[in-house]
Amino acid sequence: MSTHRFEHHEQAFQIRNLRELQHDPYHGQEKLAEPSACAQCGASYHKGRWTWQKADSYAVLKLCPACRRIKDRCPAGFLTIGGDFYRQHEPEINHLIVNVEMKEKAEHPLKRVIETHQAAEGQTCMTFTDPQLARAVGEALYDAYKGELKFDYQPGEFLLRVWWTRWS
Numbered sequence: 641m642s643t644h645r646f647e648h649h650e651q652a653f654q655i656r657n658l659r660e661l662q663h664d665p666y667h668g669q670e671k672l673a674e675p676s677a678c679a680q681c682g683a684s685y686h687k688g689r690w691t692w693q694k695a696d697s698y699a700v701l702k703l704c705p706a707c708r709r710i711k712d713r714c715p716a717g718f719l720t721i722g723g724d725f726y727r728q729h730e731p732e733i734n735h736l737i738v739n740v741e742m743k744e745k746a747e748h749p750l751k752r753v754i755e756t757h758q759a760a761e762g763q764t765c766m767t768f769t770d771p772q773l774a775r776a777v778g779e780a781l782y783d784a785y786k787g788e789l790k791f792d793y794q795p796g797e798f799l800l801r802v803w804w805t806r807w808s
Contacts, residue, residue: 664716664798666705678704680711683749690749706750706769715754715767717774718801722763723787725806733781737766740780744773771800778802 663669676685677695683704684695690704709716726733744751754767768774771793782789787806793799 664705666708666714666716668705672702673700675699676702678702678707678749680704680707681749692746692749704750706752709769710752710754713754715769716798716800717768717771718799719766719768719774719777720759720763720801720803721766721781721805722761722803723805723807724762725785725787725808726764727762728808729785733785736780736784737777740777741773744776771798774800774802778804 671688672685674685674687675696675698677683677699678690679701680703682692682695683690683706684693684699685691685702685704686693690706703711721733741751741753748770751770751773752768753773754769756764756766759765766774766777768777775791778789778791781787781804785806787804790803792801792803
């Protein structure tokens with residue numbers, strides 16, 4: 641885990657390539673019938689990718705990988721936020737997080753927040769359907785407010801843990 645800016649970018653580069661190194665088990669190996677649509681969120685599967693395009697009325701209904709992760713409560717990314725700076729600026733920081741999620745989700749329907757909850761010692765924990773969204777939120781917090789940003793992922797897993805902390 642690293643907090644130095646150069647190492648942060650080196651590690652972020654490795655994490656960006658996570659999808660190439662490890663296949664998400666929730667995406668499955670079989671090719672979906674086209675057109676397909678998610679029965680839960682309404683995303684459609686078209687030309688090999690999930691989009692927010694309106695699905696045809698005859699589309700095959702399935703659960704998309706993000707809705708399956710949410711249903712199974714099986715996150716692909718974790719973010720823990722802490723420090724007294726967060727407690728002092730919580731509404732502003734939460735607004736930034738919502739904006740990052742909305743931007744990512746608009747382009748990539750499988751990138752969503754699963755849940756947010758308060759943890760011990762004033763920390764907030766968030767879970768995500770995609771490790772890249774956890775990374776994007778962590779990097780947005782670091783870019784906007786500095787602080788300490790750490791990543792942890794184990795090769796062979798499709799899971800990313802991110803910690804952002806800032807003390808006044």
